[in-house]
Every structure is written in C-alpha cells, then in structure tokens.
Amino acid sequence: MLHIVACIKQVPDTKIIKMNPKTNTMDRRTAPAILNPYDAHAVEEAVRLKERYGGTVSVVTMGPPPAVTAIKKCIEIGADEGYLITDRRFAGADTLATSYAVTKAIEKISKEKPVDLIICGKMSIDGDTGQVGPGIARRLDIPPLTSVNKVVELNPDEKYAIVHRKLEDGYEVVRSTLPCLFSVEKTINEVPYSPLPNMLRAARYQPHIWSVDDLEDVDIKQLGLKGSPTIVSKVWAPPKPAGGTFLEGSPREQAEQLLSVVLEKKELFQGKGGM
C-alpha cells in the first residue's frame, strides 16, 4: 500500500506580523503560528494521491511542542498520522542539520511502514530557502524533484512516478523511480475547506511525539546548532533608501521634478536598454 510522507513546518505568519519600529525587526510575539502555507499544498497533494491510488498519508515535522497544532491542521486536510520530533538538542538547526533530523524521523517511520514518496512544500515562509527538501532526498539517497506542479502518474507497483516540473518558460515531463521526493509549487492544487469529519478527527488526534532518544543511529554532533555549518554572525537593519524626499508644488511641478530625476537614468529608455 502506498505510503506518502509530507514534511511540514510551523511558522510565524509573516503576513500579519507587526514591526517593532525601534529595532526595525519583526515582533514574533505578535504573529500567530500557522502551518507553512506551502506545506498545506504538499499535504493536500499527498491526500489527493491517496484518494487516487489508495494508501496512507503521514506528516512529519521538527519543532517545539506547540507544533502539534500544525500537525492537527494537516489531519484536517486529510492526513492519517502525524509525527513530531521535538527536543532541545534540535534547536538552532540550519538547513543541513534540519534535513539530518527529519531524515532520521522518516527512517524510523519507514521501518514501521516503508515510504514510497515524500512531499515537501517549495519552501517555508520564515526561512525562505527551499533547501531542506532536496537535502532529505540526498540523505535518503532518493531522487529529489523540485518545482513539481503536476503529478501525472504514480505507479507504486512498478515503482515509478511521472510529474511536471515547472520551468521558467514552460515545464518538463520527468519520470523518476520510486521512492523519490517532490518539492511542490503552490500552483499544484488548491486547498479546500476541510470536511467536518476531518475537523472532528483532528480535534481529538494526538500525534506521535519523539525525542532524540526515540530515533535510531543518531549522531548527536549533526543535530541543532552544533550540527549546523552556517552561523548568523550579525543581524542589521537594511539601509533605508536615502530619500523619502517629498517633491512639492503643483501636480505639474511635481511631475516635472520627477521627470528630471527619472531621466537621469535615460539609458534605460533607449530601446531595450540595460542588460
């Protein structure tokens, strides 16, 4: 039976986050934690494939205990099982250490039930990297397929998948062996409102919660901050545009001043201009 694992993340909702005007940084306390919007599409696609081919959908995430809420959201969408790995030793992980920890969780899940397909969202809205999905695929030594915007066919018996990968000027049709990993575009599907039975199930659902000690063959040195090759050395407010100069006068005078500013870059207006 087909077993799909969707990898998800709980993130602060950067759309409605408030700024601290003094430090010019986001005030994270003002932002509610939500299921990363890209991951909702990953879970939705997994559920649709389950409806098409039969099988089970599991979701896995790494995060603090409140991430249970994000897993419940996935149950609402139609996932069957949820796994949270949570431990202080995971904290401060960059993308390399994150893909390591999530891979260890997937390895454990697949011992219980072999995994045919892993689906990730394109990226998270707080990290914005898109690096964890391909990282997991490399660690499991399965093909990573990024930019997937359509699943044409999945054949768990003959062990292959055919998908469309979005390109800048169209798409390519790619066939891959199974198991493999998809990172999916937002355009792959629309996430509808959840049916009531799913919502009821989600309300009662308790995910599996694992600490580092529940996972197998874990090299502690590769976890969290310690296992992260990249470090943030400094954080600063980006320089604001110098101006914010108001152009005064009548509309015509304002337009004239603007024209002279813009025409300093007149090379842009000559034919195709620039590079």
Place this chain on the structure above:
Amino acid sequence: MDFKDYKGVWVFIEQKDDQVASVSLELLGAGRKLADKRGVELAGILIGENVKHLTKTVFEYGADTVYLYDQPIFKHYRTESYMKGVLDCSDKHKPEIILFGATSTGKDLASAVATDLPTGLTADTTELDVEEDTGLLLASRPAFGGNIMATILCKKYRPQMATVRSKVMKALEPEPGRAGKIVEETISLKEDDIRTKVLEIVKETVRKVRIDEADIIVAGGKGLGSYEGFQLIHHLAETIGGAVGASRDVVEAGWIDHAHQVGQTGVTVTPKIYFAIGISGAIQHIVGMKNSGLIIAINKDKEAPIFQNCHYGIVGDAFEIVPILIEMFENALSKEKVDIASKG
C-alpha cells in the same frame, strides 16, 4: 580538513538553449571581486552537452579557468547527474567558494551538492564579501521575512557555498578576446545510473510575464480604486517601456494576474526604477521591491509607509499626476529618440 588545500572562487555556469544565463554572468562579476581580494583564481564550472563554445563568453566576463563537463548524459539538467559533476570537480580541484544563481536550477543543484559535501549553504544572498586573510565568505541576505539583513558565515567547512539572487550583482563589461584555461573533465556515469529521465520539454507559447527581469516597473495598488482605475498603470508602463507590477490587494481583487504580484507571496524584483502608485506599502510588499535602484511613490496619504521606503515621494492624487507624467514622458522620450538619431 586543511583549509589551505581549498583555493579559488567558482561560479556554477547555468546554460540553456545555447546561452549562458544572465545570473551566471552577474556572478562572474561578483566572483571576480572576491577572487581579486583573495588573490586567487576565478573559475566557472560548465556542465552540459555541446557547450564548449560557451567557455568563450565565460572568459570574456571574467573567469580565468573553466572546468568543463561536456557529455551526452548532461543534455538535460537533472539533479543527480549535474550534482555528480560538481562533486567530482570539487573533490579534484578544491575551491574555497562556490556560487550558484538563486534560480530554480541553481537552488536545486546547490541544495543537493551541499548535503553531499557536506557544507553550509546560504540561500538567496544579496550581498557578498570575503575576508582577505581567512577567505571567510560573508554572505548576507534578508532574513525573517525581509525586515532585517543577516550575514551568514560557514567557518568550519570548505568549500563555502551560496545561492545569489539574480539582478543584484553586476556583470563586468565583457572583454572581447579575453582567454583563459579550459580544464576538460569527464565522469563515468551511465544513463542507467540516473534514476530520472526527462521525457519531454514543453515550452509555453503564451509569453509569460517576467517582471523580475524588468529594468523599469510601474506598480499599482488598491488606491487606484477599481479595475478601470488600474488601467492608468498599464498606460504609464507602456509609455516608458516598463513592466506592470501590483500589490497583493490588487491581485486578490482580480484586477490583474498573480504573475504581476510584487512581494513576499509574489515576486521579488530589483528593477532600476520602481514606481509605487496608490500602494500603501505593507511589509509584505516592501520586502519584494525595496532593493530597487530608484523608488518613486505616489500616494494620497502622507503617512503611508511606502514613503518611508522610497527615494522620492509625491503626496497627491494619482489620477491627476500620472496623466501629466505620461504626457511629459511622451514628449521627453520622443525628443531623446531624435537626439540619438541625429547623433547616429
């Protein structure tokens, strides 16, 4: 790991349809500066089928060396085959830094390569520098939704890797005839070793809007009031040869397609001139356009946050000012053409 064994700055040369991607040329410009500061070579790593002639372009834009993998197995970009090329080259020639364009191909490839090496990878870098003596790469990028910048370091691993946003770095003026050293490499990789096959490539016939490549963008917001009001944006854009951008509200209202949306949930743009007309300037919009060269805001509300994030602002009614602007641009630009024609 002895860091002294790792020398040189590399740029992954992305190619398609017999052309080097513009982001790769920009990275050669940025890489040249890093390499000169360190006193090391700048190299391109070029992978594909029948791509040897592209080395000429790579040299003209600043590379000293090109590592070339030219084999039929590299006809189409595939993560596994290209990754093996980059890993092979990195093992043999040990660079201190590898830069990739933050395109879908560049990000896909860099993520896989960094995991296998393993090393640190900084995504979507917008500023690059290097410490002259240690060779430590200072890769900076907008973080936490783009309200602050963070500098990311990778102190304990080599090579150091970053993907870099297109349209942020500057390509050098090409130097015709500039030559360099081609190092031809091959890897023994059979088609059966690769688990993915590209069955077909479908080009979309409808011309897709690519506002991220535009030099000039005229963007409109909810302040224009209606679909009809938004047509003013199209008119100005047409007059000055710019692309049309939009805020999220406008896209959600259905006045224009999502491909035009600028911001966190849309496209990040860095044009040389950005007009924000009737856009209040929510954070989600600002993060998508604030690295533009020249930002001009027109809005009725003097307190609108867009005025904190622009170079020049006009407080006023777009329906009054923009038509005047259109008229003035039409006059000015037709005069420019005459000037150029008389010079030529």
